[in-house]
Amino acid sequence: MKIYNTLTAKIEDFVPIKHPFVGIYACGPTVYDYPHIGNLRTFCCVDFLRRILDYFSYDVKLVINITDVDDKIIKAINQNGVSLKEYTSKYEEYFFSSISKLNIKPACFYPRATEHINEMVEIIKLLEQKGVAYRTEDNSIYFSVSRFNDYGKLSKIDKSNLKKGVRVDVDQYDKEDPVDFALWKSYTQSDGDVFWDVEIGKGRPGWHIECSAMNRKYLGQPFDIHAGGIDLIFPHHENEIAQSECAYGKTLANYWFHVNHLIVEGQKMSKSLNNILTINDISNPFALRLLYLQTHYRNKLNFTFDGLRAAENALNSLDAFVKTLFDIKMYYELEDNFDGNINDEIDRMGKRFIHGFESSLLDDLNTPKALSYLFDLSGEFFVFMNKNPKIVKFSDVNYLIALIEKVDSVLGLNLTVFTQLPSDIQELLKIRKKAKLEKDYTTADNIRVRIQEMGYVVEDTPWGTRCRRK
RNA sequence: GGCGACGUAGCCAAGUGGCAAGGCAGGGGCCUGCAAAGCCUUGAUUCCCGGGUUCGAAUCCCGGCGUCGCCUCCA
Secondary structure, three states, X not given: OEEEEOOOOEEEEOOOOEOOEEEEEEOOOEOOOOOEHHXXXXXXXXXXXXXXXXXXOOEEEEEEOEEOOOHHHHHHHHHHOOOHHHHHHHHHHHHHHHHHHOOOOOOOEOOEHHXXXXXXXXXXXXXXXXXXXXXXXXOOEEEOHHHOOOOOOOOOOOHHHHHHHOOOOHHHOOOOOOOOEEEEEEOOHHHOOOOEEEOOEEEEEOHHHHHHHHHHHHHOOOEEEEEEEHHHHHHHHHHHHHHHXXXXXXXXXXXXXXXXXXXXXXXXXXXXXXXXXXXXXXXXXXXXXXXXXXOOOOOOEEEOHHHHHHHHHHHHHHXXXXXXXXXXXXXXXXXXXXXXXXXXXXXXXXHHHHHHHHHHXXXXXXXXXXXXXXXXXXXXXXXXXXXXXXXXXXXXXXXHHHHHHHHHHHHOOOOOOOOOOOHHHHHHHHHXXXXXXXXXXXHHHHHXXXXXXXXXXXXEEOOEEEEEXX
């Protein structure tokens, strides 16, 4: 499998440290607000990565952290007069429900920052011992960037250029160097109840140290893949590397996987533009998932509602294709006719499809291309079937259904999962069937309209009438 | 100022040296009791512009133009 590595800026062969095990750490949400569809894109792309590795029989251990303490959270709880836990658990739940709507497979661990203070303290102590961390007058602890020679290797940022651009933060007045970053922030009155009184002092962790602590605890060092949004490359991931590699003298992670941004109608999502969209603004989360699949993860994705509608239509046509396969399967099941080898032409289609699909995924997760093979399969199948519908037999469709089920373990579109029709619709369909037999088309058409109004499509096919959700 | 990305049909989007994937939308036709779905057909002689390398370039090189990101919290 080939994968782009931000660290080397090249597409490389993926070789895990200990085959078939793969450790992945992805920077998760800061639970101070609702996750927007940009955040969700990153998690979805990490899900693609994970599912692809699963598909190719790797044994994946995925860790996604939850940042449940930081400046913004503290500010918010002060304003709202609630406890840290009360505040963050609400947004944590929202995060979990959002990713579940997008059919993102759960990670193996979701460690919380506040539950790993000891692990952070351990690293900070080591850094102090090694003399790469120092204390300021207020007893905060900073990492001295100048002591780490490899600083900038991930983001390709030159330390000397960096200094020019950096604005000095007023409350960090006594840092030795403006680019140094906080490992431990000493307690101030405004922190309220949010502090840990530990041997390095009373205070709270800096942002970067939590990830270093948690990925080390769950995956060891080095581990295979570190993932996250593209904007985390600098400074977050650069700083994580600095801390972890300085403390332990070992590489932090071998591969760095970064997902590009999602923009909305050509603009960055931001509060000032009032264009922040969450999962609740999306009528059909599976269409959003398909939209994510249709753009390569390293390219910007311009989200528009027209685009979402287009994805929804595409999803419908895939749905119609798979439904057709199931209709045919059911038809022969009712006839008790399971006979037949797989037709040569169908077999060729299937092989071409799987080969194209898999090789696209192996090429740096080319999900848009992989998907194109599924549409090709649908087209080829219909062409074949249109020549003579009844030439397609039970074993042909059964074979194709199995293939689609298999690739859907990566796509996660639930293409072969159907929910039963509501009983009132089933009842209407029965009445319509009778009306049709009696050539009472007025009644039949009226019922069709009624069912459509309930959000379903009614279609008459050579294998009987079918009804699916629109 | 420093670092970097992108510009492919009406829209979205693959392709990074050998005849321009796929999706959505539109036109015409077939099928259908009518529909829906599907099929057929139609659409970039050309990949922002100008040069260059090459037998051959959307793809490599140089120079423009344009859009955007990061360098500050950020997925």
